[in-house]
Amino acid sequence: MMLIEETAVPEAALPIEQFKAHLRLGTGFADDDIQDAVLQSFLRAAIASIEARTGKVLIERVFSWELVAWRTGYGQALPVAPVKAIEEVVLRHMSGSEEAADPVHYRLERDTHRPRLVPLGTVLPPVPSGGAVIVRFRAGFGALWGDLPADLGQAVLLLAAHYYEYRADTALGGGCMPFGVTSLIERYRTVRLLGGGAV
Structure with missing residues (x-):
């Protein structure tokens, strides 16, 4: 991470x-x-x-968080709080090519201490084998x-x-x-x- x-x-x-x-x-x-x-x-x-x-x-600013796998496909706790918005979720393949995951498949679950990225369907978009996922988000009190x-x-x-x-x-x-x-x-x-x- x-x-x-x-x-x-x-x-x-x-x-x-x-x-x-x-x-x-x-x-x-x-x-x-x-x-x-x-x-x-x-x-x-x-x-x-x-x-x-x-x-x-x-103070509000933008972060990117790179993971090689979700802790669980049913929801991933984000590393800092408060998170205002998820800017994008990018899937990086082993070849280095990237694709943005469709926002209809995930949403931000707000929480004072442990905000999470959660699926809107069954599970979060799968991380490509040998690749990574990059979550870009905006965080801060203001x-x-x-x-x-x-x-x-x-x-x-x-x-x-x-x-x-x-x-x-x-x-x-x-x-x-x-x-x-x-x-x-x-x-x-x-x-x-x-x-x-x-x-």
Whole structure:
């Protein structure tokens, strides 16, 4: 399995001014925007870290997910949430040729934690022998920062501020995340049951 982020978080969606206010950076100077690139990098790092911890996509973008087989033909759980739409399902043959599966054969089953691709008929389109299937989908809470739940937005600002404050510190242990951040994101974390085997 391979998950690829086909579109990035757009710069316009990053809350630079809100982050500056959170950090209490001075304003009204001629070079107010001199740190914008640095602040953007910390915001992007915080977003990526929280998405990795929760399995939730914060800002809407397009992903492609390649599989060599369905877990079961009766439904396939998608790797992240919330999923807004299935863009296409492409079947890749062993020869490398590709064909789009007819959308009349599948649909998105929305779920807060485990959205699924499910068949509209008996089973999902069969994956070609020796080939693969690529599911392209659009996921995220919304295209704009204001579309995020308030607690997740606050968690991003707290974590980005943590990265900013400790940017020169290389002694922090692996997986270090402030308690305030972990408490805010806890309810969004996906509980994995049966070793991830449940669809």
